[in-house]
Amino acid sequence: QSVLTQPPSVSGAPGQRVTISCTGSSSNIGTGYDVHWYRQLPGTAPKLLIYGNKNRPSGVPDRFSGSRSGTSASLAITGVQAEDEADYYCQSYDTSLDDYVFGTGTEVTVL
């Protein structure tokens, strides 16, 4: 049921840069709707990580950055740390469904 597509998993050694892609379509990201990102630590609720494509809420480290281009978006973790192991979800708005839509989710593993 997820409308946005993400890679199932990505991994990197501590200190490396990892990126997560989020691919949508002309009815969501491609229309110009913003992309937002959430991090979900094991056994906990999702938490807002990036909003409006590239903005970080207060308290989110600046090693997290986001971007959007065309029908896709990406989240980058520059200098990944062990505590960043979690599931990450992108989210946007879809005009066909007239509702918020989520990505399929990506599990980040720190080697």
Add this chain to the structure above:
Amino acid sequence: EVQLVESGGGLVKPGGSLTLSCAASGFNFKSYGMKWVRQAPGKGLECVSSISGSSSDIKYADSVKGRFTISRDNAKNSLFLQMNSLRAEDTAVYYCARAAAAGNYFDHWGQGTLVTVSS
């Protein structure tokens, strides 16, 4: 501090009913749209239902339309989800989430409540 606390989850038989509640505090509840989002075991996130601050705009996912009813009581800072005709595929953790005032995203989430539909 914004807080959202869900309750009401549990084990229910197929075809049964359950009502979830979400107690909100720390913000002007009536000024925000609210949503229920669920996550089946080991799966991703799915928007189930949404309601505007005044209850004038209500939406449901096709998967629950006709079976679930969302409502809110602004005087009691509470959000509800009445779930009828429950199916095994409704088994999930249900989160209430606050829609951001500016932008189509969730700026706060509750801790979730587990609903298990099984005989």
